[in-house]
Amino acid sequence: MLDIRNLTKTYGDKKAVDNLSLHIYPGEIHGFIGHNGAGKTTTIKACCGILGFDGGQIFVDGISVAEKPLECKKKIAYIPDNPDLYEFMPAIKYLNFISDVFGVSKKEREESIARYADLFELTSDLAQPISAYSHGMKQKLAIIAALLHKPKLMLMDEPFVGLDPVAAHTVKGLMRDICDNGGAIFFSTHVLEVAEKLCDNISIIKNGRLIMTGKTAEVRGNSSLEDVFLELAEEKFEK
Amino acid sequence: MFKTLLSTRLSMLFSIMFGRLNRGKQPTKTRKVLIVALAVYVVGMLLFSFGSMFAPMAQSLPQIGFAWLYFAMVGLMGFAFGFIGSIFMTEKLLFESTDNDMLLAMPIPPSYILGSRLLTLVILEYIYSAMIFIPAGVVYAMYASTSTAGWIFYALTYLVFAPFITALTSFCGWVIALINSKVARKNIVSTVFMLLFFLGFMAVYMNLNAYLSGVITNSSSLANSWQNGFPPIYWLGTACADGNVVNFLLLAAFCIIPFVIAYLLLSANFFKIATARKSAAKIKYVKKELKAQSARKALTAKEIKRFFTLPIYFLNAGFGAIMLIAAAVFIAVKGADYVSMMSAEIPMEGAVCAIVCLVIGFCNLTIAPAASAISLEGKNINLLKSLPMAAKDIFAAKLTPNLVIGLIPSFLCSAVAAIFLPMTGLEIAAVFAFPLAAQTFIAFLGLFCNIKLPRFDWTNETLVVKQSGAVMIVTLGGMAMLGVLALVYALALAQIMAVSVYLLIVSAVLLAVSAALEGVIAKNAEKYMLEFSYN
Numbered sequence: 001m002l003d004i005r006n007l008t009k010t011y012g013d014k015k016a017v018d019n020l021s022l023h024i025y026p027g028e029i030h031g032f033i034g035h036n037g038a039g040k041t042t043t044i045k046a047c048c049g050i051l052g053f054d055g056g057q058i059f060v061d062g063i064s065v066a067e068k069p070l071e072c073k074k075k076i077a078y079i080p081d082n083p084d085l086y087e088f089m090p091a092i093k094y095l096n097f098i099s100d101v102f103g104v105s106k107k108e109r110e111e112s113i114a115r116y117a118d119l120f121e122l123t124s125d126l127a128q129p130i131s132a133y134s135h136g137m138k139q140k141l142a143i144i145a146a147l148l149h150k151p152k153l154m155l156m157d158e159p160f161v162g163l164d165p166v167a168a169h170t171v172k173g174l175m176r177d178i179c180d181n182g183g184a185i186f187f188s189t190h191v192l193e194v195a196e197k198l199c200d201n202i203s204i205i206k207n208g209r210l211i212m213t214g215k216t217a218e219v220r221g222n223s224s225l226e227d228v229f230l231e232l233a234e235e236k237f238e239k
Numbered sequence: 240m241f242k243t244l245l246s247t248r249l250s251m252l253f254s255i256m257f258g259r260l261n262r263g264k265q266p267t268k269t270r271k272v273l274i275v276a277l278a279v280y281v282v283g284m285l286l287f288s289f290g291s292m293f294a295p296m297a298q299s300l301p302q303i304g305f306a307w308l309y310f311a312m313v314g315l316m317g318f319a320f321g322f323i324g325s326i327f328m329t330e331k332l333l334f335e336s337t338d339n340d341m342l343l344a345m346p347i348p349p350s351y352i353l354g355s356r357l358l359t360l361v362i363l364e365y366i367y368s369a370m371i372f373i374p375a376g377v378v379y380a381m382y383a384s385t386s387t388a389g390w391i392f393y394a395l396t397y398l399v400f401a402p403f404i405t406a407l408t409s410f411c412g413w414v415i416a417l418i419n420s421k422v423a424r425k426n427i428v429s430t431v432f433m434l435l436f437f438l439g440f441m442a443v444y445m446n447l448n449a450y451l452s453g454v455i456t457n458s459s460s461l462a463n464s465w466q467n468g469f470p471p472i473y474w475l476g477t478a479c480a481d482g483n484v485v486n487f488l489l490l491a492a493f494c495i496i497p498f499v500i501a502y503l504l505l506s507a508n509f510f511k512i513a514t515a516r517k518s519a520a521k522i523k524y525v526k527k528e529l530k531a532q533s534a535r536k537a538l539t540a541k542e543i544k545r546f547f548t549l550p551i552y553f554l555n556a557g558f559g560a561i562m563l564i565a566a567a568v569f570i571a572v573k574g575a576d577y578v579s580m581m582s583a584e585i586p587m588e589g590a591v592c593a594i595v596c597l598v599i600g601f602c603n604l605t606i607a608p609a610a611s612a613i614s615l616e617g618k619n620i621n622l623l624k625s626l627p628m629a630a631k632d633i634f635a636a637k638l639t640p641n642l643v644i645g646l647i648p649s650f651l652c653s654a655v656a657a658i659f660l661p662m663t664g665l666e667i668a669a670v671f672a673f674p675l676a677a678q679t680f681i682a683f684l685g686l687f688c689n690i691k692l693p694r695f696d697w698t699n700e701t702l703v704v705k706q707s708g709a710v711m712i713v714t715l716g717g718m719a720m721l722g723v724l725a726l727v728y729a730l731a732l733a734q735i736m737a738v739s740v741y742l743l744i745v746s747a748v749l750l751a752v753s754a755a756l757e758g759v760i761a762k763n764a765e766k767y768m769l770e771f772s773y774n
Contacts, residue, residue, distance in 0.1 A: 050624035052769045069765075073627035084618035086541065088548045090522070096529050100537030101626050110529055127524035 001026045001061055001153050001184035002047060008055035009042050009208075016042045018208040019056070024153075024186050024201070027179050031199035031216075032188040033225075035233060039208040040188040041081060044155050047186070048078040060153055074102070077146035081157040081188075083138035087131035091122065091141055094130060095148065102149035109148060116144040119170055135162040143171060154178060156187035160194060172198055196225040204232060240347060244355035249362065274708075281715055282370075289316075290374035294382070295452075297375075301383035307476030308462050309379060314396065314475045317371040321404040324367045325360060326436055327551055328701040329405075330412035330419075330429075332356055333505070336698045339513045349513075350506035357405060357502060364401035372397045388482025395487065396475055403494035406501040413505060416512050430550040437554055534628055538636035545615065546608055546640050552615070555704045559605035563648035566598060567655040574659045589738035592666035593728075595656045596742055597721065599649055599674040603681055604717035606645040610685030610710045612637040613771070614694045614703045620771050630768035631761045634686060641682035649674040669742035676746035676753070677717075683756040685713045690760065695773045 002024040009017040017039040024030045034040050045051035047058055049069035058065040060072040086094055092113070099109035117123040120140040130138065139162045146154065154175070160168050175185050175198065189195050195202055196216060202225070203213040211232060212219055220228060293313070300309040333356050342352050376393060379385070385393075411432075418428050453461075466473040471493045478487035505512075532540070547553055578591055587593070616623055623633060653674055657667045688709035697703050704710065728741050760767070 045621070048625050050621050050769075051772075070627050070629060073625060076625075078625045080621055082618070084622060086545075086619060086622075088545055089541070092524065092529075093544075096531075097537050097541055099529070100532050101534045101628060103534065104531075106529060106531040109531070113529075114526075124524055125521075127522040129522075132521075 001028075002186055003059040003062075004043070004047065004056070005058070006056035007043065007046060007053055007058060009039075009046060009051070009053045015208050017046070017053070017205075020205070020208070020210045021056075022203055022210060022213060024184050026152075026182050026184050028200045029175055029179050029185045029198055030187070031195035031202045032186060032205065033190070033192065033195055033202065033229060034188075034205035038205045040205060041157055042208075043205070044078075044157050044186070044188060047155055048076055049073055050078070074149075075152045077149070077151035077154045079142050079146050079154070079156040079159050081161065083135070083142040083162075085130050085138055085142060085145075087129065090127050090129050091133070092126040094141065095126075095145055098145045099148050104149050112148050113144070116147055119174075120144060120167055136164060136167065139163055140167055143174075147174070151178075152183050154183065154185045154187070156185065158189060159187055160189065160191060168194075192225045192229060196220065204229065206232060241351050241355060244342075244347070244351055245358055248355055248359045277708075277711065277715065280719060281711070284715070284718070285370045286374045289371055290378050292316075293375045293378045297378045297382040301379075301480075305459075305462055306383065306385065306480035307473065308465075309383075309476070310393070310396075310479035311465060311472045311476035313371060313375040313479075314400065314472060316375075317368045317397075317400055318404060320371055321364045321367040321401065322408060323436065325363055325404070326408045326411055327433060327554070328705060329360060329408040330415045331551070331699040331701040332360060333409060333412050334416040334509075334512050338698050343510065343513065349509040350502075353506045353509045354502065357409065357505075360405045360408070361401050364404050365397075368397055368401055368404075372400075385480055386482040388484070389479050392478040392482060392484075392487045396479060396490065399491045399494040402498035406497040409501045409505060413508075413512065430553070433550050433554045437558060534626075535632050535636060538626075538628065538633065539639045542608075542612060542636055542640045543643075546644070549615075549700060549704075551701050552608065552611070552704050556608040556611060556710075557606055557644050559602035560644050560648045562605070563599065563602045563652045566602065567648070567652040570595075570652070570655050571659050574656070578660055587733075587738075589663075589666055591660050592662055592669055592742070593725075593738045595653075595660065595670050596673040597725065599652050599656075599670075600677045600721055601718075602652075603645055603649060603674055603678040604714055604721070606678065607641065607681055607685040607710065607713045607717075608644065609638050609641040609682050610689050610713040611703050611707055612641075612686070613689040614697070614707055614709070615700060616771075617695050617697060617700075618773050620695050620773050624768060624771065630764035633768065634690070634760055634764055637689075638682055638686050641685065642679065645678040645682060646675060649678050663739065665737065665739040665743070669739040669746070672746040673742045676749035679753045680749040681713060681717055683753040683760075684716070685709065687756050687760060688712050690767050693771055695771070 002022070004020060004022040007017050007020045008015065020039070020043060022030075032040050032043070042051065046053045047060070047065065049065045049072055053066075061075050063071045063075075065072045086097070089097065095113050096109065099113075104112070113126075114123075117126060120143070122137065122140055122144070125133070125137065130141065133141065139159075143159070159171060163171060172194075175187075179185060179200075199216050201214065202216050202219045204211050204219070212228075216225070219225065293309075293316075296309050296312060300306060333353065336356075343349065372393070376390075415429060415432050471490055474483075474486035474490040474493070477483040478490055545552065546557065581590065581594070626633075650671070653671045656662075656670050662670065689707075692708045692712075694703055694707050724745060728738065732741055
């Protein structure tokens with residue numbers, strides 16, 4: 001579903017992502033972990049087609065992001081680390097706007113909005129301008145908007161930040177549903193317990209380079225994911 | 240700490256004005272030259288126009304013994320210019336900055352936050368007031384004289400005046416912020432306030448010439464009524480004209496005391512006002528049938544909604560549309576009278592056509608929402624980039640509201656002029672063609688400038704809409720264009736061709752340049768879009 005081949009992205013002299021290759025299959029929840037500034041967000045943004053890259057290729061469902069970005073974007077849903085939405089719009093108008101842009105039929109959008117708004121307990125707030133929403137409510141709204149066009153691939157940057165435990169649980173359930181229906185999810189997180197429990201596969205990035213990838217159980221080995229991560233982080237300081 | 244806050248706020252203000260000059264990149268020589276040229280042009284134009292306005296008064300008032308009335312007029316004009324110039328941004332800058340939460344969470348006294356913002360406004364006021372005080376002083380020195388003490392008090396009046404205007408605009412901003420905190424649809428309140436101010440300003444502006452000649456002809460009765468009715472104006476005038484120390488001290492107290500009161504009152508209430516938004520009344524959701532439309536229409540509708548729901552955007556980037564409708568009404572009602580009066584004073588063939596085109600063209604210059612439409616995305620730029628839409632369609636959606644909002648009232652005004660004013664067929668063609676071409680050019684130029692000079696890191700929209708580089712280039716560059724076009728015709732082409740022919744040629748050129756800009760934007764759209772970055 002997502003095929004990243006030798007991705008390289010530089011900012012000035014600094015290599016934010018260095019020759020990174022990764023493959024995410026349908027039905028897979030793939031966690032992406034790394035220290036701050038490791039290159040997680042850069043990688044995710046490049047996969048979404050919102051950030052150009054200097055080397056390598058990215059394919060979404062076999063389509064090149066660099067060559068056919070629009071085709072790819074139709075299959076993707078991107079949830080950024082900060083839910084920056086159009087605050088001058090009421091939430092319902094925002095969801096309708098996103099549905100229009102993604103060409104979601106009238107019937108489908110009405111059903112989806114009703115279902116997800118209920119699920120995230122946002123129904124009574126749909127008429128409110130987004131500017132009146134709390135961070136968590138905005139995050140829920142961003143997730144609802146991302147689900148409206150039934151994406152094949154979800155790219156999520158720290159999706160659990162700001163969510164209450166109930167909403168976080170709901171999101172985890174939805175993520176599993178999407179993958180059970182043939183979709184794929186690639187998300188970054190610092191919450192290692194969540195990654196350990198939720199992900200089928202995990203990749204660890206350090207200083208822009210992929211240093212470990214594989215099934216969660218393989219990456220973890222006999223210790224916890226936290227121990228593995230801390231061990232790798234220590235190696236960084238030793239170097 | 241206070242110094243840091245102030246310098247941060249000022250650097251933000253100036254970085255918005257001058258594009259990416261302060262973003263760590265070394266500006267190119269061309270860029271530096273362009274910015275300096277733009278600044279010189281803006282300042283020069285304002286100084287010249289205000290100087291010309293004060294010249295008749297400087298020639299007549301001191302000669303009939305009313306020198307103080309001249310300085311009183313300078314004070315009044317300085318007040319009007321500064322007040323109108325800053326009232327719309329005061330509430331946003333003082334109470335609605337997006338860095339409120341961040342700053343309030345730090346160990347910074349709220350009085351420091353407010354103080355630094357107030358001082359930024361005072362500095363802005365000094366810039367506005369200088370545009371009046373400097374040319375008025377120069378013109379007065381050319382035609383009349385005052386004592387050394389008078390000049391010293393004139394300079395000191397300039398210094399005490401800015402805090403006074405800031406105090407008044409801050410109180411108004413406070414009232415708006417208080418009302419906004421109690422209602423759900425706060426934009427409506429801001430729009431009503433802004434419209435009232437704009438209508439007031441327009442009423443004064445439309446009658447300015449009559450008022451200024453009234454000052455000269457009725458100086459004696461006016462002087463008496465001000466002297467008795469509103470003494471501060473008299474204190475100001477006599478301090479500068481006669482070097483009256485006591486009156487200057489009275490004026491200084493009149494200006495400084497409100498500023499101190501404003502600072503004390505607002506800083507005591509700053510925390511409450513800045514954090515009061517969340518208590519606004521909740522809007523109840525009632526399920527309605529949703530309306531589906533194409534992606535492009537949805538994006539255009541989003542742009543139009545932003546235009547009409549953001550008062551500062553609507554009034555700054557679209558006020559020309561209201562002026563055009565007012566102009567159409569004026570032409571229909573009084574146009575014929577003015578033409579007969581004008582034909583005696585301007586014996587130029589095609590003068591009616593030229594003036595109509597100049598007026599509509601001037602209004603067109605102020606209709607430039609495209610010049611800030613991209614910057615207004617702010618943090619949402621990544622959201623826009625992630626949508627499955629071609630960049631050229633996104634840019635087209637940014638452009639369409641500009642064309643719709645500009646072209647419809649322009650066409651209306653042209654049609655009314657064609658019906659009610661005496662013009663030949665060719666002149667009528669020019670009256671339709673020139674505004675259409677000018678508005679199209681302004682829209683494309685605005686979009687192009689905003690693509691080249693985007694600012695996403697603003698803390699409130701006012702700065703982008705009012706003072707970003709793209710907006711300034713479009714508005715002021717457009718004015719320069721109108722001036723140059725008029726001069727070229729008057730100096731070189733008036734004997735060679737009719738004004739209508741000239742305007743039709745200019746229209747064709749403007750449309751050709753617009754088409755070229757459209758081509759450049761469409762060709763590089765994806766590249767431009769990929770380069771946009773909030774960080």
